[in-house]
Amino acid sequence: MITMDPHALESMxxxxxxxxxxxxxxxxxxxxxxxxxxxxxxxxxxxxxRISEKKIRVVDGRIPGDSIRKYLSEHVRNR
Known part of the structure; x- marks a missing residue:
């Protein structure tokens, strides 16, 4: 069991x-x-x-942030 100060836990x-x-x-x-x-x-x-390969999603001509994050997490190392 790990114990933690209540103030530290609240802050975390x-x-x-x-x-x-x-x-x-x-x-x-x-x-x-x-x-x-x-x-x-x-x-x-x-x-x-990447858009045509369906690796990056487009919504109304713009790129959603979650699509950028997903692409980075799957395709870019050590960023």
């Missing part, structure tokens, strides 16, 4: 909730293709290929 849980909320907002944000290229570190042509 508050920080986890804050980070979770930030991630949720980023996942819901939609970015332009130019912004997505910059975030992913790829060219516009490469982005278009």
């Amino acid at each position: 849980l508050t920080e986890a909730a804050r980070r979770g909320a930030e991630q949720a907002i980023q996942d819901l944000t939609c970015y332009t293709k130019e912004q997505a290229c910059q975030m992913l570190g790829i060219s516009y042509g490469t982005l278009q290929r």
Whole structure:
């Protein structure tokens, strides 16, 4: 069993909730293709290929943050 000071536990849980909320907002944000290229570190042509390969999802001409995060986690090492 691990024991923890109640104040430290509360602080840790508050920080986890804050980070979770930030991630949720980023996942819901939609970015332009130019912004997505910059975030992913790829060219516009490469982005278009990844979209046609269904590796990156597009919604109404924009790239959702969760699609960027998923692509990075699956295709980019040590970032």
